[in-house]
Amino acid sequence: MVNEYYNGSAAVGTGTKMARDEYIEFVIVEKTSSASLAALTFGDTNDATSLLQGVFKFDQATLDLALSNAGIQQFLPGTILVVKGADLGSQQLGYSPGTGSWSIELTAGQGAVDHSERLINGNITIGNNGDVVWISSSNPPSRNSDTSGLIHAIGHDSAPGLVATTVSTAFGTENILNSTITSGRSVSNVGNSTESLQLTVGGTRGVANGGGNSTWINGLRGGSLSAVPEPSRGLLILTGILVITCQRRRIGGQHV
Numbered sequence: 001m002v003n004e005y006y007n008g009s010a011a012v013g014t015g016t017k018m019a020r021d022e023y024i025e026f027v028i029v030e031k032t033s034s035a036s037l038a039a040l041t042f043g044d045t046n047d048a049t050s051l052l053q054g055v056f057k058f059d060q061a062t063l064d065l066a067l068s069n070a071g072i073q074q075f076l077p078g079t080i081l082v083v084k085g086a087d088l089g090s091q092q093l094g095y096s097p098g099t100g101s102w103s104i105e106l107t108a109g110q111g112a113v114d115h116s117e118r119l120i121n122g123n124i125t126i127g128n129n130g131d132v133v134w135i136s137s138s139n140p141p142s143r144n145s146d147t148s149g150l151i152h153a154i155g156h157d158s159a160p161g162l163v164a165t166t167v168s169t170a171f172g173t174e175n176i177l178n179s180t181i182t183s184g185r186s187v188s189n190v191g192n193s194t195e196s197l198q199l200t201v202g203g204t205r206g207v208a209n210g211g212g213n214s215t216w217i218n219g220l221r222g223g224s225l226s227a228v229p230e231p232s233r234g235l236l237i238l239t240g241i242l243v244i245t246c247q248r249r250r251i252g253g254q255h256v
């Protein structure tokens with residue numbers, strides 16, 4: 001799901017197809033492989049929220065490196081994925097949920113790249129008047145008005161265009177903030193899987209957005225870790241079961 005996006009200067013980093021000082025933040029809500037993520041596309045719209053503008057995809061080799069660093073096969077629920085412009089520092093691939101490192105930051109042009117298809121070939125730049133940040137199972141969308149593959153999106157617009165209107169209908173009116181925004185603010189979800197969008201000065205890149213969003217993401221993370229018992233714990237449980245089985249057999253024997 002799209003969790004937040006930040007509106008900066010919209011000046012595009014050379015060769016990256018994304019604004020230098022902007023970012024998009026996603027939260028993973030179920031176990032997801034690098035191949036599944038690499039099969040998706042994501043991007044933005046024009047300021048009128050009427051047409052898809054930039055189309056990106058994740059670089060699978062970069063995602064595999066992060067998984068390798070964590071020593072796990074899939075990204076866990078509660079993981080935060082950031083895609084950011086060239087000025088926002090180096091990539092952060094030190095993923096390690098077991099020790100509390102739940103976020104990955106991918107830089108445009110490296111771990112997240114413009115889709116090679118040229119049909120929709122704009123830059124990702126967040127607009128003051130309006131924008132929709134979307135993620136799609138279509139790879140790539142067939143034309144710049146093709147919203148058929150959208151699996152999630154959030155946006156803002158005080159006069160919603162076709163894409164924003166479609167998102168409201170498909171995912172709920174709460175997914176589009178009825179507002180323009182100024183530079184230096186992010187649109188962030190402070191709710192859970194049902195959005196509650198607000199403007200945040202400066203944004204909260206790479207971390208949960210506070211309020212109900214933090215509670216929800218912490219819950220996803222707790223579920224992720226408790227679902228994977230550590231080897232020592234698993235061994236203890238197994239030993240316990242064996243002891244109970246032996247005791248039952250002994251008791252049974254006394255009755256015979």
Ligand SMILES: [Ca+2]
Pocket residue numbers: 044045046047053124125126127130131132
């Ligand atoms: Ca845009």
Ligand SMILES: [Ca+2]
Pocket residue numbers: 003004025188203204205206207208209
């Ligand atoms: Ca955030």
